[in-house]
Amino acid sequence: MSEREYPVKLDEVGLKASLDALSYDVLRNAATERPFTGEYTDTDKLGVYKCKACSSVLFKSQTKFHSGCGWPSFYAPTSEDAVELIEDRSLFPRVRTEVRCAACGSHLGHVFKGEGYDVPTDERWCINSVSLILEDI
Numbered sequence: 001m002s003e004r005e006y007p008v009k010l011d012e013v014g015l016k017a018s019l020d021a022l023s024y025d026v027l028r029n030a031a032t033e034r035p036f037t038g039e040y041t042d043t044d045k046l047g048v049y050k051c052k053a054c055s056s057v058l059f060k061s062q063t064k065f066h067s068g069c070g071w072p073s074f075y076a077p078t079s080e081d082a083v084e085l086i087e088d089r090s091l092f093p094r095v096r097t098e099v100r101c102a103a104c105g106s107h108l109g110h111v112f113k114g115e116g117y118d119v120p121t122d123e124r125w126c127i128n129s130v131s132l133i134l135e136d137i
Contacts, residue, residue, distance in 0.1 A: 004105065006101075006102070006105040008054040010054065015053060019052070020130075023052055026107060026131050030098065030107040031107075032109075033071070033130050034070075035071060038070075038129025038130065040129040040134060041070065041072055041129060045134060045136060046062075046137050047060075047135050047136045048061070048078070048134075049132045049133070049134055050133045050134075051101040051104060051106055051108070052132055053101065053106040054106070056103040058077055058083060058108065058127075058132070059127070061137075063075050063077075067117060069126055071127060071128060072126075073127070074125040074127065075119035076121050076125070077125065082101075082103075084100040084105070085100075088110065097110060098110055099111050099127065108127050108128065109127035111124065112124045
C-alpha cells in the first residue's frame with residue numbers, strides 16, 4: 001500500500017475477516033483475479049460500482065463496455081477524484097497505471113489508453129470484479 005494518508009481509514013483485521021481471501025489480496029496487496037472468472041465481467045445490470053472495501057462510488061454501469069479482456073471494463077470513473085492513479089513498474093520494463101480507490105487506497109486494477117476501443121475516452125479501466133460491489137439502481 002501507498003504511504004499516502006487516505007480519508008477512509010480501514011480496520012485491516014476486520015476487513016480481512018469480512019472478505020474472502022482473493023478479494024482481500026486484490027484490494028490490499030494488488031493481486032489480480034484470473035481473467036473471465038469475475039462476477040461482473042459480462043454483466044449488463046444498471047447500477048453503480050462501489051469499492052468493496054469502503055463502499056465509495058467508483059464507476060457507473062453506463063460507462064461499462066465489453067472489451068473482451070476478461071475483466072470488467074469501463075471508459076471512465078464517476079469522477080476524477082474517485083480514483084487515484086499510480087505508476088506501476090511491477091512488470092518492468094512495461095509501465096502501467098494502477099487504479100486505486102481514492103477514499104481508502106484499495107487496489108482496483110489498471111487503466112490503459114490508446115487501445116482503439118470505440119468509447120468516448122479511448123481508455124479501458126480494467127477493474128477486478130472482486131474489488132467491486134454493484135448496487136442496482
